[in-house]
Amino acid sequence: MNENGVLDALKQALRRLPGVGPKSAQRMAFYLLERDRDGARRIAEALSNALERIKHCQRCNNLSETDVCAICSAPKRDRSLLCIVESPSDLVSLEQSGVYQGLYFVLMGRLSPLDGIGPDEIGIPRIEQLLAEGAIKEVVLATNLTVEGEATAHYLSDMIRARGIRATRIAYGVPIGGELEYTDRTTLARALAGRRDA
């Protein structure tokens, strides 16, 4: 029953959202058209605005409306600290923790030679430029604990240390509130390896 070309087009388009399959796309399409046309209008407008106005910060590579983002241009941030993350959402999570006051660099990915993603693709030359400015005293590596994230951290750590700058890795272990019984063995191994004097 392909009587609704426009409706089918909407279902197809909604499948471009991450984690949305045919059933969810249909549910979303019907929901918006039946019950929230105002919401549909807002989504369409917000997408158009974002596409038009959001680009990458020239310094940290994060998504930004301005050439240099609010974090990079904030006078209060500690310019001797640089934290390297894989994605804008990682940056948001770290900001929400409220304890980090330095600057960031967003790789927009991770090293993955098999997929053709090398140092140039994740902006390593731009990190080298930032380090060359001389203000950064420590780089905090906050890539994810995946094979690629770890490889990226090792690569960066070598490159940073070669410039006589301190490279640190955020601690990985049992999450606060987590129970040993329900913690996976990789996390536990990491927690044990990273133990400190109590």
Added chain:
Amino acid sequence: MNENGVLDALKQALRRLPGVGPKSAQRMAFYLLERDRDGARRIAEALSNALERIKHCQRCNNLSETDVCAICSAPKRDRSLLCIVESPSDLVSLEQSGVYQGLYFVLMGRLSPLDGIGPDEIGIPRIEQLLAEGAIKEVVLATNLTVEGEATAHYLSDMIRARGIRATRIAYGVPIGGELEYTDRTTLARALAGRRDA
């Protein structure tokens, strides 16, 4: 960190999608802006087109681009059969079962007196008009097997029988507590074939 007014607006807007909370909305926003700007453009356009062109069929109340939808205007459909469903997605599921050749009426809801949804809100007067035309010999009640869906079926069944027309309910092949939208087509085909007098 509200440096990105446009980005925040996009995250807020995406939360209007059913089943999408703050984390998913953020993930969708970042994904579209980082990796699928073309997809974002298509979604915005598809929503605008749908909002502009999709209305309700004057006969069956389903979403339609035309005044009378493709099913209602198809010469091959059996005009002696009317199937009443709660939503457009239920209609899609029944169509996919491939065994039903009659017409439909989409309630766009179900009786729910506590929420102020009575017969007028779900188009019962329009069903009465369709029945008054005289062509319909049987009405298949395919509301969901929920309390409200069952109540709606009972109400409709009384109203239909009072007019000397046969009222049937799809068979209990649909799992109890399940919803039509998420039922596989074979089960739905069985449910249709095994319908009984209500």
